[in-house]
């Protein structure tokens with residue numbers, strides 16, 4: 001009964017957040033002041049705290065943990081600098097000057113993820129891909145990637161236990177369903193994930209991206225262990241799930257992928273990653289690259305990705 005009440009509360013808050021997020025997107029279109037963004041980030045933090053409060057009983061709720069207010073308390077948010085830069089780039093791409101929509105960025109991000117997986121794991125040996133999608137934008141990247149992988153001739157399956165409420169996620173999921181890509185129905189128990197893992201050749205980890213804040217909450221905590229225990233090859237999007245965007249896998253609960261595709265620019269936390277590392281998100285202009293001192297390599301030819309690992313790194317690994 002208590003759990004039901006909590007679920008309801010979370011669902012209600014989720015809707016409020018989505019509404020605020022949408023108004024924020026509109027505001028962003030009109031190039032309104034940055035405060036709006038902070039408002040949304042704060043709302044998201046509040047929601048996350050509520051969720052955390054209801055799911056981990058041992059966790060105490062700290063109402064003063066307002067990550068969004070970095071302008072006012074910069075010293076408190078040093079560890080979030082990395083996420084902030086990534087968010088700022090995102091912001092800039094989507095303001096009136098950048099002129100991109102979220103759909104476009106997500107499409108290019110997801111396409112880069114699909115291309116990375118297909119580059120390393122060919123469809124003859126690795127036809128079955130389990131695309132694991134998280135509740136945020138990274139989950140959207142995963143849905144886009146699943147569709148492209150299907151188009152490339154793979155047999156994707158989608159695990160999407162906390163589908164986002166926003167229209168964009170619903171449309172992306174519908175596009176996959178229209179291609180007969182199975183979506184595992186969200187469920188409390190982990191049997192369906194285990195079953196999917198035993199029928200998979202490779203995993204696309206699109207669970208958490210630059211907005212992840214540890215510790216990992218249910219159902220993703222158990223899922224990360226199950227994915228690790230499966231010993232299947234993993235391709236992670238942007239940052240291995242469970243890793244802190246800045247401190248990396250300090251907690252030791254994160255996935256250890258074989259391949260990483262960083263979007264826009266590699267995150268600080270990925271420094272410790274040892275494996276094949278690609279860059280994707282071919283929408284950053286030269287001017288923006290210089291402004292944020294990203295120092296990115298050129299993309300070869302028509303490719304959506306560029307490999308950052310040197311060839312000798314792979315040969316020593318193999």
Ligand SMILES: NC(=O)C1=CN([C@@H]2O[C@H](COP(=O)(O)OP(=O)(O)OC[C@H]3O[C@@H](n4cnc5c(N)ncnc54)[C@H](O)[C@@H]3O)[C@@H](O)[C@H]2O)[C@H](O)CC1
Nearest residue numbers: 105135136137138209210211212213215216217238263264
């Ligand atoms: N410009 C680009 O590079 C683009 C990148 N994209 C991708 O978007 C993600 C960032 O998306 P965002 O919506 O900000 O958040 P995330 O997907 O990282 O996840 C937030 C999501 O997860 C929940 N959450 C946070 N912490 C936890 C936790 N400890 N346990 C459980 N759940 C948690 C939170 O509530 C949110 O729902 C970026 O990395 C790229 O992959 C865009 O697609 C386009 C442009």
Ligand SMILES: [K+]
Nearest residue numbers: 208237239241
């Ligand atoms: K990830």
